[in-house]
Amino acid sequence: MELAGLAAGIAVGFGVLGPGIGVGLATAKxxxxxxxxxxxxxxxxxxxxxxxxxxxxxxILAFVLGILLWTRIx
Amino acid sequence: MDFLFPKGLxxxxxxxxxxxxxxxxxxxxxxxxxxxxxxxxxVGIFLVTIAWxxxxxxxxxxxxxxxxVEMLVQGLEDFVVSIGGxxxxxxxxxxxxxxxxxxxxxxxxxxxxxxxxxxxxxxTSDYHVNFGMAVIAWLAYxxxxxxxxxxxxxxxxxxFSGFKEGAFVGVIFVLVGLIELFSEIFRMLTLTLRxxxxxxxxxxxxxxMSGLLFLPGLAIPFVGFEVFIGVIQGLVFGLxxxxxxxxxxxxxxxxxxxxxxxxxxxxxxxxxxSHEQQPALQRAQAH
Numbered sequence: 001m002e003l004a005g006l007a008a009g010i011a012v013g014f015g016v017l018g019p020g021i022g023v024g025l026a027t028a029k030x031x032x033x034x035x036x037x038x039x040x041x042x043x044x045x046x047x048x049x050x051x052x053x054x055x056x057x058x059x060i061l062a063f064v065l066g067i068l069l070w071t072r073i074x
Numbered sequence: 075m076d077f078l079f080p081k082g083l084x085x086x087x088x089x090x091x092x093x094x095x096x097x098x099x100x101x102x103x104x105x106x107x108x109x110x111x112x113x114x115x116x117v118g119i120f121l122v123t124i125a126w127x128x129x130x131x132x133x134x135x136x137x138x139x140x141x142x143v144e145m146l147v148q149g150l151e152d153f154v155v156s157i158g159g160x161x162x163x164x165x166x167x168x169x170x171x172x173x174x175x176x177x178x179x180x181x182x183x184x185x186x187x188x189x190x191x192x193x194x195x196x197x198t199s200d201y202h203v204n205f206g207m208a209v210i211a212w213l214a215y216x217x218x219x220x221x222x223x224x225x226x227x228x229x230x231x232x233x234f235s236g237f238k239e240g241a242f243v244g245v246i247f248v249l250v251g252l253i254e255l256f257s258e259i260f261r262m263l264t265l266t267l268r269x270x271x272x273x274x275x276x277x278x279x280x281x282x283m284s285g286l287l288f289l290p291g292l293a294i295p296f297v298g299f300e301v302f303i304g305v306i307q308g309l310v311f312g313l314x315x316x317x318x319x320x321x322x323x324x325x326x327x328x329x330x331x332x333x334x335x336x337x338x339x340x341x342x343x344x345x346x347x348s349h350e351q352q353p354a355l356q357r358a359q360a361h
Contacts, residue, residue: 042156043156046153046313049306049309049313050310050313050314050317053306053307053313053314056272057264057267060267060268060275061267063275064267067094067274071094
């Protein structure tokens with residue numbers, strides 16, 4: 001099925017869009033925060049990693065969905 | 075030209091996409107022994123050997139391997155204490171083991187011969203391994219929660235205390251509790267898929283990058299990127315498990331005092347759904 005391939009591409013493409021913006025915003029704010037208060041860099045970094053991982057999880061779910069669709073093609 | 079492209083030049087080239095799970099080596103009845111099991115065994119032997127070598131002759135003034143291992147353990151301990159406070163130090167063994175195992179396994183996915191030879195495969199790019207770790211961590215923190223609060227631990231999921239303040243608040247409390255219960259079960263799935271998707275996605279990306287343009291070295295910068303991602307994903311898995319322990323052990327109504335760390339630990343997807351109901355909940359608790 002060619003449509004499954006198309007669906008996989010669209011699912012991954014749009015699914016990664018949101019987490020990309022989210023992780024970018026989180027990193028921008030974290031850099032700003034570290035610039036304001038370098039002493040708190042450790043705590044900010046831990047929270048950044050956690051938040052980025054949680055946002056990225058959605059993109060990974062889209063990727064897994066893409067893989068599941070892609071295995072239907074063959 | 076024939077030397078570079080023995081099968082002729084055609085685009086796009088045929089990719090050898092990595093398999094989604096491990097392949098079976100031998101089968102005993104209903105149980106199969108896959109190459110992920112074998113590589114997990116190798117990783118375990120490697121880590122135990124390092125630990126044994128480092129602690130064989132302990133010295134007051136460490137040097138060499140003992141120094142390296144002490145630095146690593148000290149760094150992990152500082153990290154755990156900075157996240158969960160001094161009372162979280164008892165979770166250092168669990169966190170550290172998960173972290174070291176996952177990082178070594180992730181690094182194997184960019185090691186030559188792993189994934190190409192039949193017997194070798196990076197364990198964390200097989201979702202069964204990740205699901206096993208997620209289930210064990212999940213059972214461990216639920217057990218800790220039940221140990222601390224007894225059967226009252228379940229009141230965070232089946233919360234009928236709101237009916238004292240009226241039917242509307244009561245219904246909202248019950249719904250929030252059910253969302254919490256669902257997110258609790260969902261955590262196993264997200265822990266598994268986050269790690270699996272990252273490692274397998276990295277492998278696929280390396281394969282695609284190495285064949286995308288006709289440039290042989292195009293994949294090399296991405297190997298460094300994957301090494302970095304491997305550490306981050308190991309840290310994230312351990313950190314989330316640690317956070318779930320902290321959340322399971324904290325009592326009711328302490329969310330506000332705990333502040334920044336615990337808020338981030340809420341589950342992401344369902345957090346969005348429950349977020350609108352959060353102010354109502356807090357107002358009700360304040361009264």
